[in-house]
Amino acid sequence: MHADQTKVIIESEIFDSEHYLDQVKNCEFDLASEDIDRRDIESVINHYVNVGDAHRLSPSKLFDTHYYYEINRDVAESDMSALFHFLEYGWRELRNPHPLFNTQFATDQITSKSINPLVFYMQSPPGTIDPHPLVDENYVLHQFREIGIDVENVLISFLELNRDDINPSQAFDTRRYMTAYPDLRQASRTLNALYHYVRYGEKENRWIFDESASLVGIEEQMNRINHIEPNVVPLHTDLYDLPFSYSKTASNGLKPMLRQINALFAEPKPGIIYFVSDIDSQDIISTLEKLLDAQISSDTNAQPRIIITDCHSTQITDHVRRTFDVTAINIDKIADSVDTLHLDAVLRLLAMALATSQCQTIIFLNSRVGWDLCKHYGAVLSRHTQLHGFAAPYDHDQYGRRSGYAWTHLRDCLPFLASVIVDSVIMAQRLSEDLRLTGEEQEKFVTFQQLASSTRSQRRLTEDDVPTICTQPVDFVP
Structure with a gap:
């Protein structure tokens, strides 16, 4: 049986005697190396089959014996060496001989399916095929x-x-x-x-x-934003060292996100953008409905844009479609990209796009991405865009502790917000006490007012209209 293995391995021409003997020499165990005739390839391979394979020595620089046994536990139970198994059966079963040699990927690049892809690769000129999806x-x-x-x-x-x-x-x-x-x-x-x-x-x-694919089409925008806010991209920063290109793979990470962002901020530029998480929250649904109703009623040509950043349900989407003319509202979901990418990458890309598009107004409802965006990039965004946040009533965790963005983010975001929308004076007063707000900060709180259709403005909304048309200032009681 072992003689047959030696014959098959010799015929494959991929056994590397020098590489194997170096491992024998450096092995901490006594592998009876004196029994090897170093000038005879058959003697060296016999030693691999009878001794070296059991000690997980590799017969080739592109055959990792330890790896092959690790991912193919059934092979260890056979009476075959790892390399012999691969040459006789493994490649046909699309097993990989090395972490960086993907048998399926290599086979797909070879016309004849009767050729062992590793043998073909090692005998072909450089650049004939790629051994792995991450190797060009x-x-x-x-x-x-x-x-x-x-x-x-x-x-x-x-x-x-x-x-x-x-x-x-x-x-x-x-x-x-x-x-x-x-x-x-x-x-x-x-x-x-x-x-x-x-x-x-x-x-x-x-x-x-990603070395460069993550920057395709946005390097010019990054240069522009350098002159807007150094905290977004510090001056003299090598673009290829920026941390916003975190991704598991370029194909399923940044590229779809970049395509979405390009579509989100293409002409015509959105007037008002709502950052929302698509969860079943009556407070959020009611707030969004009031804001959309006021915007669309004041301008029948308005094209509000809702960006759904978290959660994969359809509660808010379904409600908006039932309540409004869907042709008048753009609903974009980026939750999949948010799940795939590092949050820092998502925030950086959105901040870059928003700053360069200079939309009129951004309203943050219950979106973690939206509130984080305001917290980290509010300074630059508020220069050209009015930012507003909806402070929903507190949530509480299982221990009764307060949670929710009004508690976790509002304090840091207040300097950048033109107004803080609350559903009641009581909520505004409670936040003011809990966050120990100054009189100037309290002036940013506004509540909703009921508007009759006959009194709504018929002109186009501007960034100054959201707090004045949809809300009324909070009168804090001393």
Whole structure:
């Protein structure tokens, strides 16, 4: 049986004797290396089949024995070495020989389905196929040539050289991954960033960093916003070092979010934007209905935009569609992108888009993204846009402690808000006491007033109209 394995492995021509013997030499166990005739490939492979495989030594730089057994527990129970199993059965079953060699991905790039993709890859010129979705061979080759390095196999050279300035593709920034997780560098100076992410990092929910795809189409806007507010993007900052490009993958993270943002703030620019979480809250539904009713009634051509940032229900969406002419209201859901991306990335992208679009008015209802946006970027947004927040009655957690954005965010957001909308004078007075507001801050509180259709203005709403048309100032009782 073992003689048959040796024959199959010899015929594959992917066994690397030098690589294997280096492992034998450095192994902490006595592997009877004196029995190996180093000049005879058959002798070396026999040693691998009979001794080395059991100690998880790798027969090739692109065959990781330990990894193969780890993800294929059934193979360990057979009487076959890992490499023999892969050559005879594993590749046909689309098992991966190495974390950075995806058998399915490689097979899809080969015309003949009867060829072992690893054998084909190792015998083909560099750039023929890509071994993994995060490895772009021609892109890596270009980087190698720029620094004067010629390679016979791109993936092997990428792993052996292990340079921070060589990225496997535009979807993975090596240096930024290692910088973001200093524990990796401390653990091992020779650790390859991409190898770590594919084998361990993704399961640990670590982020990967887009090298440039995350900046496509927005670099000009980032330059513009530099001159608006240094706190959004500090001057002289390398755009490729900005933390807003956190994503698990470029394809399912930032790109859809960028497309949504481009659509949200395309012409015609929205006059009033509502940030809402789509949950079943009568307070929020009632507040939103009153605001929309006043806006649409005062301007039949108004195009209010509701941005739903959290939750995946349809409570508010369904209510708005039942109550209003849906052609007059734009409803956009970004909850999927919010779930996928790091919150810092979402806030930074939205702040950039809002600041450059300079919409008239933004109203924050029960949206965590909206209130965080006001808290972190209210200074720059309030320069060109009036910001208003709805302070809903307190929520309480299971221990009876107060919660909700009126309690957690309002104190920090007040300097940037033109008004704070409350549903009653009692709520305004309670907030004033709890947050210890000054007289100037109290003046920002307004409550709803009932408006008759005959008294509504027939002109277009401006940023000054939301607190005056829809609400009335709170008269605090001394």
